Amino acid sequence: MSLEPTTESQQExxxxxxxxxxxxxxxxxxxxxxxxxxxxxxxxxxxxxxxGVSERHLAHLEGGDGNVSIVLLHNIARALNVPLIELLAPETEDTVEKRLIRRFLERLPQHRLEEVVFRLMRDFGHEEAVRRKRIALIGLRGAGKSTLGKRLAQEENMPFVELDREIEKETGIPGREIFSLYGQSGYRRIEKRTLERVLRDNPRAVISVGGGVVSQPESFEMLLSQCMTVWVKAQPEEHMARVMAQGDLRPMAGNDEAMEDLKRILEARLPLYAKADTVLDTSGETVDQSFIKLRQLVLG
Ligand SMILES: Nc1ncnc2c1ncn2[C@@H]1O[C@H](COP(=O)(O)OP(=O)(O)OP(=O)(O)O)[C@@H](O)[C@H]1O
Ligand SMILES: O=C(O)C1=C[C@@H](O)[C@@H](O)[C@H](O)C1
Ligand SMILES: [Mg+2]
Structure with missing residues (x-):
């Protein structure tokens, strides 16, 4: 049995x-x-x-004061029917659904697990394979969604779709004007319509999605269920610096509270962005470094 952690989450x-x-x-x-x-x-x-350990030894171990050899620990893990790593890693915060599924599986006898795999493959395998062909990048402004997304699409020979640009094409007016004409809720309505069309027209694509999409539950649900979603993130200071380096000085112009606003928005959206399939943290990294990580995350 290999003791090497195999996935990134196991390594973490x-x-x-x-x-x-x-x-x-x-x-x-x-x-x-x-x-x-x-x-x-x-x-x-x-x-x-x-x-093959004494009950006393196991009681000491469970009480937190019994040191144990790796071989014995391996035997205990086997007796409990869990990978060794599960004994060493602190429990991650799973969703209720994941915990229920795990508990359900743990109670099933070994001989029925093959049937479960078969049914899951039959009912979800194809859908999941289809979903993973669309990669959607979400996150705040300046995260790097467009920069990294365009490059991924080029390298993988996939269409690249910039949702904010599609919205402008659909309405024939610049995004900022859509906001002042229709307000936030109007923008989100148009965004939802545009997203429906983009998903219909692109079974395979890299899609960069404006950071506000998470505030419209139906659009966000559509993204989560039909795309492999990646939350591209950075430190608030980096989001701000990157946007300004692109020549958009609006965030800072006469507004000392811009940084506070940005932090507040990020904090409010954290639980929503965290629903993405995976997270790409670009903090302190070059574009090249983040791109390599992104490719690894989505293509394996
Ligand atoms: N590690 C990194 N990953 C991605 N971009 C980076 C990184 N470091 C610096 N950058 C720079 O940050 C900027 C990111 O801008 P980009 O337009 O890609 O962001 P965005 O997430 O698409 O923002 P918006 O929501 O405004 O469209 C680029 O100028 C890019 O060169
Ligand atoms: O983060 C946001 O709230 C936004 C980001 C942009 O891409 C647009 O989607 C819109 O300007 C809102
Ligand atoms: Mg962009």
């Missing part, structure tokens, strides 16, 4: 576990073993027997 979990290693590792490990054992409904006696 291990790093987090590493950071908590300053004295916390044994209590954390003990708590995880106990939690998983309880979740499985297994007695300590049973786990100890299946893992």
């Amino acid at each position: 979990e291990l790093q987090a576990a590493d950071q908590s290693a300053d004295g916390n590792i044994l209590p954390t490990l003990g708590k995880r073993v106990r939690e998983i054992r309880d979740r499985r409904g297994m007695t300590r006696k049973l786990v100890a027997r299946e893992a």
Whole structure:
């Protein structure tokens, strides 16, 4: 069995576990073993027997003061039927749905899992493959959606669609004027209509979507369900500096509170942007570095 973390999230979990290693590792490990054992409904006696450790040793481990060899830990993980890494990593904040699904699967006997895989593939496999052919980049202004999206589309020979430009084409007026003529809600209405058309016309594309799309639930739901979404983010100061470097001095012109506004908007949108399939943090990185990460995230 390989002990290497295979996915980025596993690597992050291990790093987090590493950071908590300053004295916390044994209590954390003990708590995880106990939690998983309880979740499985297994007695300590049973786990100890299946893992080939004494009950006393296991009790010490669960109490946070028993050091344990990697081989024994491996045996305990096997007895609990979880990958070793799950014992070492702090539990991530899963959604209720993910927890329910996991619990459901844990209770199914091994011989029925093949059927579950088959049904999932049948019911969702195709849809999911289709969804992943459209890559939508979301995030605040200056995140790098257009810069990185255009390059990804070029390299992968896919159409590149800039939703804000499509809205301008659809209405025949610049975005800023749409805002002053129709207001925020008018803009979002047109955006929704335009997004429907773009998705219909482009089964395969890279789409850069204006940062405000998350405030229109129907549009955002459409994006999440029909595209592989990437939240492109940076530090607030970088968003601001990048927008200004592009020659748009409006954010700062006579407005000392611009930075505060930006932080507030980012904070308010965080839970929404966080619904994206994946996150690309461009903080402190060059365009080239972020592009390599993006390609890895979406193409694997
Ligand atoms: N790591 C990075 N990744 C992406 N862009 C970066 C990075 N570092 C600096 N930049 C610069 O930041 C700017 C990002 O602008 P871009 O127009 O791509 O953002 P955007 O997310 O499309 O914004 P908007 O919502 O206004 O359309 C570019 O000028 C780019 O060169
Ligand atoms: O972040 C935002 O609120 C916006 C970003 C732009 O791309 C446009 O979608 C619009 O100007 C709103
Ligand atoms: Mg852009």
